Each structure stands twice: as structure tokens, then as C-alpha cells.
Amino acid sequence: MLLDTLTEHYGFVFEAPLLKEIAQYGQLKKVAAGMQLMDIGAPITQMPLLLSGAIKILREDEKGDELLLYFIERGDTCAMSFSCCMGGAKSEIRAVAETDSEMIMVPVSQMEKWMFTYKSWQQFILDSYQARMKELLQTVDTLAFLRMDDRLLKHLQDKAKVTGDDHIHATHQEIAYDLHTSRVVISRLLKKLENEGKISLHRNDITVIDL
Amino acid sequence: MLLDTLTEHYGFVFEAPLLKEIAQYGQLKKVAAGMQLMDIGAPITQMPLLLSGAIKILREDEKGDELLLYFIERGDTCAMSFSCCMGGAKSEIRAVAETDSEMIMVPVSQMEKWMFTYKSWQQFILDSYQARMKELLQTVDTLAFLRMDDRLLKHLQDKAKVTGDDHIHATHQEIAYDLHTSRVVISRLLKKLENEGKISLHRNDITVIDL
DNA sequence: ATCTGTTGGTAACTCTTGTTACAGAGGGAG
């Protein structure tokens, strides 16, 4: 039952009446890994509360070049979608399921109401903004202060963390897209990391040793 | 009088009773250009509403390397300071007055109350988060997708915009700090931009032609 | 087994950025 699942994941965040309302107005959505949930420029009408799995958030420039911003995990939401809803704005980012995921989609109309009626909801939204802000700052730090080899290792560690698996199933090309570089560079640096004993390489499988 | 100044800058954002409350509890603060307003790791107890001038927001890594994130202008606030206040968290960023500036400092106790009593305040806070998020995304785009010469030109244009002056009074070293690179690189690229007719160089003064 | 498309390894080269070193220009203090 929806309310049970909800209580399991958000019981410590929201009070009972709010949980009930969310269960009432929310809609369960299951997505398979790799599925796109939202695109840049798309209008936003609902807000996801993640129950399980992980979502990766991407940015794209005019030329179509991509960059991974961060992952959203269980118990999180995409705060940006909130104000977007409220203001009727378009999405600034793209969201793709990193693993099979479950979430509850909440319609914008209720969100606005809850903002005034439930202190816990208000707090949740503000905390979410704060958390996302912090992650974006992390991303900026990574881009500004780290070299590609460290960015790569960090990416592999992050990926292992959100999937809960130290075996990463991804091609060098896919990793290159996430870090906005070329496949050759990734292959080169992966080999270097392997020589340093931090990972081991197999076809379609990178094992992160240095977690 | 404080209320008049406040109404002038925020009259279209907040309703009259809220303006009055802000005037009552807020404190006017004037700072000179170059003065540091907040440091990384410092506790936050007040939130600024900017009346005039501009504040630059910086990020720093463990080694003390800096990076300019964005500018805050008139009519804006530092949304991050809001949740920091609420959660009693430490600042993630450093804030330095880019120009002489005036702001109203609002104590945290009132902010919480207004969140429930004034819809316009709630909207203001959410809009502010959204705006800051958008600026951070801009920063990420700049770092990820632009080369240093374009970053430099963009920086000069931004700086000209927030100061309202196409003459930029800064040494090459200062610019290098903001962009997290070395003075030599900046001198080199500035000369290149001058040859391309986009700026003109003088001692302690860069004139932006291509605005 | 053979063919084919995908994935990964590597070399060679270019371009951008960072580093070191040094010299000259400008401006203020004495």
C-alpha cells in the first residue's frame, strides 16, 4: 500500500496527516534504469519524492554537450522542480534514472497548500533546496579545483555509492559524456588508475577498489 | 527613513505590513567596497536584503584557492544564509562587497515567523533560492563549457554590469584570483582580447568595449 | 566458424593552460 511505503521512507520527515495527504494525491511511478524523466526546457507539473533508486541530474549546453551535476537518492526530491512548478518555469536540467527507481509524483496544486499548512513540508522544501545547493557547490568545486583524474575517481566512487555496488557497468564513452570529455581521455586515465591499484578494469565493468 | 528606502526597493515585492515589520526589526548596514561580509565556516545569524551596491560570492578549497561564484545585486538576498540561519549551519561561501553597498540585516527569529504569516515573504525566499540556483548553474556552465578567454570576457562583462561602469578598476592578479588561474594567463588573454578589439588596457583600468 | 558492430588500448600530435623567469613602466614616498 502506498501509505505504508511512504511512511517507511518519509515517516520521520512528515507528520501522519501530511503522509496521508501525500498518499491521497500522490501517484506512484516506477521507472527503469536509463529512462529519461525530465528534459531541459520541459514544463514541470509534478514534483517527485524518491522512494528507491537513484536519479542523475544533467546539464547541457547549446552544442548538446552534457555534464553530470549530481545524483538524487532515496528520501530526496528535486527542489528545483518545486519553484519551477510554482512559477510555471521550464526545467533547467535533464533527469535520467541511474538505477531502477520508484517515486511518488505530487501535483503542484497540493504543494502550494502544504507550504502554509504543514511546517514539516515547508522545512522539507527548504532543506531540499539547501541540500541541492550544497551538491551544486560540490560540483563547482570539482570542476574548478580538481584535475580530470581526480574527477574521474570521484565519479566512480559516487556512482558506486548510489548504486550500492562497487562494480560499475558503464562503457568508457558513457563516463566520458558524464564528465564532458572524450572517450580516449577516460580510457587513458582509467588505465592510470588501474596501475595505481585504485580500480580494476574489465569489459563493461569497472571495479572500484579505493572506495 | 528606513521604511522609505525599503519601500523604494522592495515595495513591489512585499505588502505594506511586512515592509513595516522589516523596517522595525531590520538594521541598516553600510559597507565599503572590498569589505568582507561573511567567511566560510562562519555561523550565520542574520540575513541581508540588499538595497544598493553589489556583493561578490566566493568559494574556496582546502588549499585556499578561490573562485568567484556570482554577484548579488540590489533587490536580492543571499538565500543560502536563510537555511543556514534556520538550521544553525555554517556558511559555505565567502561574501565580499564588490562596490560600496547598503543592506538591511534581518534577524533569524522574525524570518521564521514571516514564513508562515506572509505569502510574499515565502515567495521571496523561494524565488531567491531559485535565482541563486540558476546563477550557480550558470557558473557550472561557464566552468564546464567555456575556455579561459571566454570566461575572462564574460567576467569583465559581468563586472561592468554590476558596477554600472565599463571601466574596470582591478589588477590582473585580482582577476586571476576570481577566475582561479594565474596572473600570467590573465595578462596573456587580456592582451589577446585587446588585439581583438573587445577591450582596451590601461594601468589598473580595463575598458570593456564589447558589452 | 565467420562476419560485424561495439568496446577498449595506445601512439602521435595539437591546443590550452600553468609555471618560471625576467624586464620595463608607472606611481608614490622621501
Next chain:
DNA sequence: CTCCCTCTGTAACAAGAGTTACCAACAGAT
């Protein structure tokens, strides 16, 4: 004016990252 310090220009070199090209290894299909 002279001294001294800061600011700027430039050269030469090093390192990191991007690009192109090519080949080998592998997996699935026929």
C-alpha cells in the same frame, strides 16, 4: 629626482587535456 614597490608584458618551457587514427579484443548474429 631617486628609490622602491607594484603592475604589466613577454618569452620559453612543462603539463594536462583534446583529437585523430588505427588496431585488437570481444560478443552476438548468421
